[in-house]
Amino acid sequence: MPDIAAFFRICIACIVSTILSLLPSYLSAQEFDRSHGLKELKPGYYVYLHGDDTPGVSSTFNNGVIVTNEGVVVIDTQRTEAIASRVRESISRMTSQPIRFLISTTPHVPFTGGNAIYADTIKIGHENYRISLLKLIEKNSPEEMKKKLPNQTFRERLTLYLGGKEIQIIYLGKAHSQADTMVFIPEDRIVYMGETFYSNEFPYISEGYSSKWMQAIEAAETLKADIFVPGHGFLPKNLKDTRAGLRSHWQILKDVHDAVQKQVATGASESETVSAIDLPQFKKFKGYERALEIAVRRIYRELTTKLP
Numbered sequence: 001m002p003d004i005a006a007f008f009r010i011c012i013a014c015i016v017s018t019i020l021s022l023l024p025s026y027l028s029a030q031e032f033d034r035s036h037g038l039k040e041l042k043p044g045y046y047v048y049l050h051g052d053d054t055p056g057v058s059s060t061f062n063n064g065v066i067v068t069n070e071g072v073v074v075i076d077t078q079r080t081e082a083i084a085s086r087v088r089e090s091i092s093r094m095t096s097q098p099i100r101f102l103i104s105t106t107p108h109v110p111f112t113g114g115n116a117i118y119a120d121t122i123k124i125g126h127e128n129y130r131i132s133l134l135k136l137i138e139k140n141s142p143e144e145m146k147k148k149l150p151n152q153t154f155r156e157r158l159t160l161y162l163g164g165k166e167i168q169i170i171y172l173g174k175a176h177s178q179a180d181t182m183v184f185i186p187e188d189r190i191v192y193m194g195e196t197f198y199s200n201e202f203p204y205i206s207e208g209y210s211s212k213w214m215q216a217i218e219a220a221e222t223l224k225a226d227i228f229v230p231g232h233g234f235l236p237k238n239l240k241d242t243r244a245g246l247r248s249h250w251q252i253l254k255d256v257h258d259a260v261q262k263q264v265a266t267g268a269s270e271s272e273t274v275s276a277i278d279l280p281q282f283k284k285f286k287g288y289e290r291a292l293e294i295a296v297r298r299i300y301r302e303l304t305t306k307l308p
């Protein structure tokens with residue numbers, strides 16, 4: 001008598017191993033929409049992708065746009081006032097609603113350089129965002145500063161109720177910067193991640209904190225969301241694949257972190273750690289050549305010193 005139970009066990013093992021072997025190729029075969037400009041993700045929700053072909057830097061810098069029947073919310077402002085003006089023109093071609101709020105998710109210049117273009121809106125950012133931005137623009141005139149600095153700061157979270165939408169602005173902790181913030185709209189299952197999500201790119205962590213960054217991603221993953229909008233990189237054509245993309249980003253941070261930790265445990269110096277680490281599985285990601293060493297050095301310091 002053939003052992004039916006054993007037969008089924010073998011079948012199930014075959015199916016599981018086939019699925020597992022297909023999984024990485026499925027993820028790497030994701031198709032991306034590589035066009036720039038303003039795109040609709042779902043009714044009322046947009047992302048503006050600004051392309052940058054400079055070698056070694058992120059291929060796109062993305063800012064969010066939410067349109068409600070009581071006005072528009074813009075998330076981040078791009079690197080320069082010229083780019084921010086183009087974004088604003090695209091928004092005004094798409095809707096007659098006024099822009100009422102600017103939410104900033106990071107103080108870094110590629111996302112705040114155009115703030116002054118939104119001087120007529122209510123500007124919101126984390127309290128650490130205000131401190132970091134003040135340092136960046138300390139040589140500006142008081143009038144310029146007023147155009148760029150937030151009118152409203154928050155510590156843990158702040159919620160806007162606009163046009164029937166609940167727009168949650170949530171501090172993620174020190175992850176990529178000192179002030180990483182995400183914007184989540186529960187009813188529409190979409191979350192704008194800012195610079196805590198590099199889609200299909202190797203992340204820059206020159207002043208970030210790998211452990212806290214991984215925790216920030218884990219916190220975002222608990223949200224009941226279908227679309228995770230990256231601050232960097234193109235989005236997959238199937239927007240539901242953004243959740244897998246976020247997990248893939250977490251895995252990069254985890255692998256670099258663990259590789260550095262292994263070197264630290266052997267007593268290696270910072271430069272020995274840089275020479276010892278090669279992660280060929282991530283070479284396909286834009287930014288790898290330059291960003292790997294930056295990440296290794298930063299994580300080495302994170303693991304061996306007390307970072308502010």
Ligand SMILES: [Zn+2]
Nearest residue numbers: 106108176195
């Ligand atoms: Zn940044």
